[in-house]
Amino acid sequence: MVTANPFIPYSATLIKVTDLTPDIKLHNLQLNDSALQDKFDYKPGQFAFLSAYGVGEAPFGFVSLAYQESGIEFAVRRIGTVTRALHELEPGAKIGVRGPFGNHFPLEDYKGKNILIIGGGIGMAPLRPVINFILDHRDDYGDLLIINGARTPKDLVFTNEFDTWSKAPRTRLELTVDRSDNKWQGRVALVPEVVKELKPSPVNTIAITCGPPIMIRFVLVRLKELKFANEQIVTTLEQKMKCGMGKCARCNVGDKYVCQDGPVFTFDQISKFLEQY
Amino acid sequence: MKVITKGNLLSWLRQLSQKYTVIAPVTSAEVTLYEPVSNSEIEKINLNFPNTDLSPKNWFFPPSETLFTIVKNEIPKIIPASAGHEAVLFGLHPCDAKGIALIDKAFLAEPADVFYKEKRDKTTLVGLACSTPCLECFCTSVNGGPADPTHLDILLTETTEERYIMYIVTERGGQLLTDAPMQEAEVTSPVPPILNIVPTEGITEIMPRVFNDSYWDRVADRCIHCNICAYVCPCCYCFDIRDYVSKEKIERVRSWESCQSPGFSRIAGGYDPRSTKGTRLRQRWYHKLLYFPERFGDVKCTGCGRCVRSCPVNIDIREIITDVQRMRA
């Protein structure tokens, strides 16, 4: 849903800010126009631009589910000028939202299948609403295996949901870190190695992965070794974006615009040009 | 057919400039550009140019444009920027009209770019057929032609006696000519010039096969990654968006950028999928010859030759196309 002028963001107010990790915050906001807020619809996989007025805009994937009515949520990692400005905002601050843009995970098509979620660091963010959607519609899906990794234990995101996730029926949560700290009791391994260790079966399974480009590359190698077909591997890509609607010709991976044909892609759609990623 | 003398053409434009903004080719400092021309400046219009140095896309897609302004007070109130007013873009060649039509495919696709669309809806295109093409032109190799009226509202063709044949292409063009001092006359239409051929046949099918070739790195050796090729091109349209802050307001501004500038695709944190010169250069040709045609059905080049003339190191699209054809053989 877009305004008459797709370059103009909706006015919104920041409701709540939660620290997820030392450099990632969860921003919860609401559109100022309540009629618009009620109608605002988006699906897991889509993204929107958040405007820190006076600094700029950056794209973020939605991490909440539209039907949950708990506000619109984004996970923001502080890494550049815009994200630094967003991190300085406090509840009550004015913020702009432009979107939703992009395609979404075709969760309808995955009904009846087993789902394998492989996330690294901030890459878990666009996968969180997928997990929560599946848990809300548990009987529609098969087994759910979640592999969630991060650089160190304090970089793991959504830790307060781990309990809900691991206790859900036919659901398994496997955590891992690249480097341990003094208190970590769990697994210490790179995410692709965990995929190799757990040997998930490709039978009737969709693998959805998101994380740093180098992690995606190696996870792909492991999944191919386990005989996953290209159409069974789904990822969401990130590229530099400005307009979000296929006009500024910047975000393409090969012939696909991440903002319009993506950000959700199956591996067979992008394998030709993946070296450019 | 309808004919107009040069003198009457200028007086018609003078008349139009009272109601419309007239944008026409003007030469100064040895450079020919499309500029708004007022009533008293109609004589400055240059009708004898091989082609202008910058394309007329500037009118619809200016180098910089404010998207919206936020006046700083308690609740940010967004004031959208106002768009264009009725205008006549005069004197463009068919290649440049095709360039605008190619940008239309991207900018008018859903969701339409409002700023571009408003100017587009309010501008009538009065074109000029080519009598002497430039040495670098090759419009006939990319589905165009020196007298092609397709994307214009009116096409003027100069005859030998300083008269112009006026071909009315669209209804909009016809309406503009309602009071124009035209005459009916039988005039021989000049034969359109013959242009050099560039082997573009099947180029879109061949491009995927040579993606990984080291050819792109070798060409990129001499590329200096300025933005000149994209800025002079009538159908390139990449842009950047940033916020500007002053005491009273914040403006979000969009400006031209090109895929050749270093850092074009670099995200915060430093990762850049096109960090090397070869990948950036390759992106330009693939966008023009593969990605755009796959998406919109037409090669993103009008054969105007400006990039060939302006490239400081002679990176020549005609040579690239010829080389690619040879590589696949």
Added chain:
Amino acid sequence: MINEIRNKVKELLETKRVECVIGYERATDNLTARPVFIYEPSQVDRLIFDETCVHNLSKYLLNRKDKPTGIVTKPCDSRGINLLLNESQLHRENLFIIGVVCSGVKKVRFNRIEDSLPTKCQYCPQHTPPLYDFLIGEPVTETSPRNYADVIKIEEMTSKERKMFWSGHFDRCIRCYGCRQACVGCYCYECFVDELDPLWVGIRIAPDENWVWNIGRAFHLSARCIACNECERVCPVNIPLMLINRKLEKDTLRLFEFEPGVNAEVIPPFATFKKEENLGVSE
């Protein structure tokens, strides 16, 4: 002359003294020249050298800092190499410089050779390269006296006339940064115009910003510009950039008696401080 160049390049590649030689070849218009990178001895016949070889090739050396590279240079170009050596951007031992004694190049645009000299040749002070490993042509020791007639013409304008003169030109600027990319002295990893925080100029292409860009860049090149004319040559809208650079060159000569690019060893004025420069600060 060209055979001498080709033979030398062939020898350099065959003995593996260098991996690549940067020179000139014929452009697609069959009239003018363009840069060429020769990697194989069998390719040396592509090399040419005549009055259409206007490009300054020394900037390409920055992409090949750690690789042994040869280069064909005119006197103005080798001043560029001196500048880069002076600023520690290149390793001398990785370079093999083929210097060519030059009597001037023509003013060229694609498919057009004008029968006139570009600004740099009109006011060229030296026809023998100040730096070379191998010289082509007989060295010319006389240097032409300095002549700033073009700059003086602008200096004689009133302040208002000068503002109008430059506004007339900067209004046309489309910030393609061709001048920056072609300039051997412009190699900052992040140019001041791309910096966001703090924002000096930004992306807006408008008269005010164009002033800051062009004048800012010129000042960053004071006592560094080696007058190769590339900025002016590549400008797609014909802004007479050399006038600004030459004004700063004239002032630098008067104030510091310094000529950039002549010597790789001498410390440039803006990289040093002398006590005699009385700033009115107490000891």
